[in-house]
Amino acid sequence: MSVRRYGPVQPKTFAFTAENLAWCDKLIARYPEGRQASAVIPMLWKAQEQDGWISEACVRWISEHLGMPYIRVYEIVTFYTMFHMAPVGRTHVQVCGTTPCMLRGAGDLIAVCKSRMGNVAKQVTEDGQFSWEEVECLGACVNAPLVQIFSDTYEDLDTNSFNALLDAFARGESPKPGPQIARTFSAPEGGPLTLTEVES
Amino acid sequence: MTKVIVDGTEVDVPGDFSLLQACEAAGAEIPRFCFHERLSIAGNCRMCLIEVKGAPKPVASCAQQVRDQRPGPNGEPPVLITNSAVIKKAREGVMEFLLLNHPLDCPICDQGGECDLQDQAMGYGRDDARTKEFRRAVTDKYMGPLVKTVMTRCIQCTRCVRFVAEVAGVEEIGASGRGEDMEITTYLEKSLTSELSANIIDLCPVGALTSKPYAFNARPWELRKTESIDAMDAIGSNIRIDARGPEVLRVLPRVNDDVNEEWISDKTRFVVDGLGRQRLDKPYIRRDGKLQPATWDEALAVVADKLKSTAPAKIAAITGDLVSVEPVKALKDLLASFGVASLDCRQDGAKLGGPRTSYLFNSTIAGIEDADAILLVGTNPRWEAPLVNSRIRKAWLRHPVAVARIGAPTDLTYPVSELGEDFGVLGKLAAGEGDFAEALKNAKHPMVIVGQSALARADGAAILAAAAKLAAATGMIGPEGAEGWCGFNVLHDAAGRVGALDAGFLPAEGGRDVAGILDGAAKGDVEVVWLLGADEIDTAKLGNAFVIYQGSHGDAGAHRANVILPGAAYTEEPGLFVNTEGRVQKAERAVFPPGEARENWKIIRAVSGAAGKPLPYDDLTALRAALTAAVPHFGTLDTPAGSPGADTALWSGVGAAGEIAAGPVAYKIKDFYLTNPIARASKTMAECSREFIAVPALQAAE
Numbered sequence: 001m002s003v004r005r006y007g008p009v010q011p012k013t014f015a016f017t018a019e020n021l022a023w024c025d026k027l028i029a030r031y032p033e034g035r036q037a038s039a040v041i042p043m044l045w046k047a048q049e050q051d052g053w054i055s056e057a058c059v060r061w062i063s064e065h066l067g068m069p070y071i072r073v074y075e076i077v078t079f080y081t082m083f084h085m086a087p088v089g090r091t092h093v094q095v096c097g098t099t100p101c102m103l104r105g106a107g108d109l110i111a112v113c114k115s116r117m118g119n120v121a122k123q124v125t126e127d128g129q130f131s132w133e134e135v136e137c138l139g140a141c142v143n144a145p146l147v148q149i150f151s152d153t154y155e156d157l158d159t160n161s162f163n164a165l166l167d168a169f170a171r172g173e174s175p176k177p178g179p180q181i182a183r184t185f186s187a188p189e190g191g192p193l194t195l196t197e198v199e200s
Numbered sequence: 201m202t203k204v205i206v207d208g209t210e211v212d213v214p215g216d217f218s219l220l221q222a223c224e225a226a227g228a229e230i231p232r233f234c235f236h237e238r239l240s241i242a243g244n245c246r247m248c249l250i251e252v253k254g255a256p257k258p259v260a261s262c263a264q265q266v267r268d269q270r271p272g273p274n275g276e277p278p279v280l281i282t283n284s285a286v287i288k289k290a291r292e293g294v295m296e297f298l299l300l301n302h303p304l305d306c307p308i309c310d311q312g313g314e315c316d317l318q319d320q321a322m323g324y325g326r327d328d329a330r331t332k333e334f335r336r337a338v339t340d341k342y343m344g345p346l347v348k349t350v351m352t353r354c355i356q357c358t359r360c361v362r363f364v365a366e367v368a369g370v371e372e373i374g375a376s377g378r379g380e381d382m383e384i385t386t387y388l389e390k391s392l393t394s395e396l397s398a399n400i401i402d403l404c405p406v407g408a409l410t411s412k413p414y415a416f417n418a419r420p421w422e423l424r425k426t427e428s429i430d431a432m433d434a435i436g437s438n439i440r441i442d443a444r445g446p447e448v449l450r451v452l453p454r455v456n457d458d459v460n461e462e463w464i465s466d467k468t469r470f471v472v473d474g475l476g477r478q479r480l481d482k483p484y485i486r487r488d489g490k491l492q493p494a495t496w497d498e499a500l501a502v503v504a505d506k507l508k509s510t511a512p513a514k515i516a517a518i519t520g521d522l523v524s525v526e527p528v529k530a531l532k533d534l535l536a537s538f539g540v541a542s543l544d545c546r547q548d549g550a551k552l553g554g555p556r557t558s559y560l561f562n563s564t565i566a567g568i569e570d571a572d573a574i575l576l577v578g579t580n581p582r583w584e585a586p587l588v589n590s591r592i593r594k595a596w597l598r599h600p601v602a603v604a605r606i607g608a609p610t611d612l613t614y615p616v617s618e619l620g621e622d623f624g625v626l627g628k629l630a631a632g633e634g635d636f637a638e639a640l641k642n643a644k645h646p647m648v649i650v651g652q653s654a655l656a657r658a659d660g661a662a663i664l665a666a667a668a669k670l671a672a673a674t675g676m677i678g679p680e681g682a683e684g685w686c687g688f689n690v691l692h693d694a695a696g697r698v699g700a701l702d703a704g705f706l707p708a709e710g711g712r713d714v715a716g717i718l719d720g721a722a723k724g725d726v727e728v729v730w731l732l733g734a735d736e737i738d739t740a741k742l743g744n745a746f747v748i749y750q751g752s753h754g755d756a757g758a759h760r761a762n763v764i765l766p767g768a769a770y771t772e773e774p775g776l777f778v779n780t781e782g783r784v785q786k787a788e789r790a791v792f793p794p795g796e797a798r799e800n801w802k803i804i805r806a807v808s809g810a811a812g813k814p815l816p817y818d819d820l821t822a823l824r825a826a827l828t829a830a831v832p833h834f835g836t837l838d839t840p841a842g843s844p845g846a847d848t849a850l851w852s853g854v855g856a857a858g859e860i861a862a863g864p865v866a867y868k869i870k871d872f873y874l875t876n877p878i879a880r881a882s883k884t885m886a887e888c889s890r891e892f893i894a895v896p897a898l899q900a901a902e
Binding site for chain 1: 371372373374375376377378381383385386387388
């Protein structure tokens with residue numbers, strides 16, 4: 001972790017799409033009068049889903065929309081590392097670097113990221129396609145090592161399958177999320193090892 | 201009341217006391233950084249750890265209440281331990297963590313010598329540091345022209361964050377990031393826009409937030425400390441003036457729960473650099489159209505001569521906003537001995553006078569906390585009396601308070617229902633029309649606060665009468681005495697005003713008021729005008745009158761003067777100030793007046809001698825005795841006037857019946873930072889004015 005600040009290049013304005021705005025209004029209506037501020041984190045998520053990151057204009061827009069002081073939304077955005085304060089690549093790869101993943105080869109994945117997307121985390125490749133960062137536990141240690149791209153996780157990776165995955169993204173495909181080896185979710189590799197006599 | 205045992209001593213404390221307060225009640229000292237009596241509880245510094253018998257680990261004593269503690273197995277009171285080895289170790293541990301990232305720059309830190317962290321590290325910390333790691337560094341944040349930041353020193357107690365959000369009411373400071381990267385900042389380093397912002401300097405337990413104008417000026421042990429009273433507004437904030445040699449270096453608040461709690465406004469705190477600039481330090485006499493230095497004897501002779509040679513009806517005097525009671529009394533007595541009737545202390549032309557109740561803040565400032573419906577009449581309390589405004593906000597935070605205002609809308613940091621700018625609404629409210637009339641009627645402690653901007657209008661007396669009528673109609677005036685309630689209030693903005701009104705510095709039979717004096721001077725009917733620190737009048741209207749200016753600063757009055765009698769400023773002479781509640785408070789001398797300037801009442805006494813009509817007092821004690829003999833309440837210090845009771849005769853004498861003209865009111869104070877000659881001489885106030893008034897106005901115009 002490090003000190004988080006807004007990126008140097010900022011748009012002047014922010015606007016939700018009509019569809020997202022309707023979604024926000026529905027969300028805000030869930031909370032009682034005077035508690036609209038409760039909607040701040042989902043709205044920030046939505047903004048990030050829409051633009052890929054949270055701009056300064058976005059913070060101001062959401063603050064004004066929810067009747068909060070700017071500094072309160074700023075506190076939230078800087079507190080949670082999940083909010084990007086500068087643009088990221090269209091495919092932003094979040095590599096889990098916590099102990100189980102590290103033991104299972106997350107270091108190799110990071111090396112792949114560095115070779116393909118640059119040494120520095122959160123740096124966007126020239127074509128705007130990729131960026132990467134190391135994140136804390138993604139909560140799927142049984143399928144370690146894994147990466148998260150958008151809201152999907154790609155699990156049980158090694159150098160080859162990770163490269164293949166990134167190639168697929170580069171071609172504009174949408175690879176199947178989940179384990180990248182012969183395995184169903186977190187079931188044993190190659191088929192069941194227990195309860196083998198039970199007929200399926 | 202709940203019993204607890206602290207270190208073996210049983211104490212009986214209210215159930216809503218925190219454990220920390222209970223320990224203090226038992227005489228145990230608990231170190232703390234984040235806890236502050238007047239702010240919400242954060243519980244994040246962990247310095248106040250104590251042992252609670254039965255709890256598995258030390259608890260933060262600021263964040264638990266006495267009534268939530270479990271009794272012992274046989275029903276014994278809960279046992280708190282503050283002096284065990286466990287607690288000693290816990291405090292050392294906390295202190296070690298706090299010091300991990302705190303720079304060891306005490307020798308170059310402005311907080312040195314009055315630093316909580318320094319003191320508590322000595323008292324509760326280890327004697328050495330075990331860490332060899334690098335310390336974290338944090339970039340400094342801009343917070344405006346008053347607060348200097350060295351954020352590497354910050355220990356994230358969040359007192360400043362809570363103060364601006366709760367007391368000042370502008371949510372502008374926050375904590376960005378988290379963990380080791382947590383930083384205290386304003387949003388994108390904008391300036392703090394509160395009139396109380398500099399109180400975070402006092403609140404900061406370390407040297408992260410220090411005073412910008414006072415930076416690297418002095419060490420606390422070099423300063424001579426004088427407890428006194430502030431003269432920047434009519435609240436009469438209790439202050440401590442810190443001086444070194446002949447120079448006032450800073451002003452800090454003193455605790456007085458009835459007046460300023462422990463806050464002061466930025467103007468009170470930072471106006472002091474104006475005390476050293478633009479000073480009148482020797483007498484001047486205008487010769488050949490130019491002001492030329494003179495000796496006291498010459499100046500006194502000229503003044504005495506003028507008084508003796510001019511008909512009393514052609515002499516007038518106006519006193520200013522920063523003048524204490526003694527010179528006002530002396531000037532009144534002197535001019536009375538000449539038979540002068542045109543005296544006035546109301547520079548702004550406020551239609552005040554009459555019974556004392558009619559110009560006081562009768563509910564008292566502390567009484568605002570009980571109020572549940574407040575009507576503001578032509579006042580912007582945020583600028584006229586920032587601490588009255590913060591009291592209203594405090595009341596609003598504690599319980600529902602309906603606040604409404606007749607006058608131009610401004611942001612007061614709490615919700616206000618604006619009733620428009622037509623004072624005719626007062627009559628409608630008294631007749632029970634409108635939603636707010638209902639609120640006033642149902643309120644247990646309703647209040648009306650009339651501001652000077654409304655009273656300074658031509659129909660000010662009618663507005664005052666209408667407000668008094670409203671007060672009577674809505675049951676604002678309760679029984680007499682300390683238990684009573686009087687919701688009729690006049691909010692003053694000048695420190696010297698109430699004292700001068702009490703002393704009776706008003707037009708005598710056949711005398712002129714301020715407007716009359718200026719009118720007369722323009723027409724030539726008034727030939728001599730004595731301005732006692734009066735700079736807020738239109739001096740262009742003085743015409744060809746001979747102007748005697750007595751005061752401390754070369755401002756509007758001195759520029760127009762024919763004779764200048766250099767006087768002391770409020771920090772340079774002992775004096776009585778009566779605040780807007782009618783509370784008489786004693787200001788003391790912190791430094792001597794510069795050069796040949798003298799105490800104001802002594803100058804007047806000297807004039808009386810030169811004129812051959814010596815006043816009957818030769819020292820301050822005798823003057824105060826004369827003052828008390830004339831107006832007894834000057835002898836009772838620090839007591840507000842309180843409720844006078846529902847005396848019909850008294851209330852019918854408030855104001856004067858008349859038509860209330862339609863039309864908006866312009867607030868008297870156009871610039872909070874430049875309201876008096878001292879503030880106008882201050883560089884710091886000029887900087888504030890530019891940053892908070894001029895620049896935003898420009899931006900708004902664009």
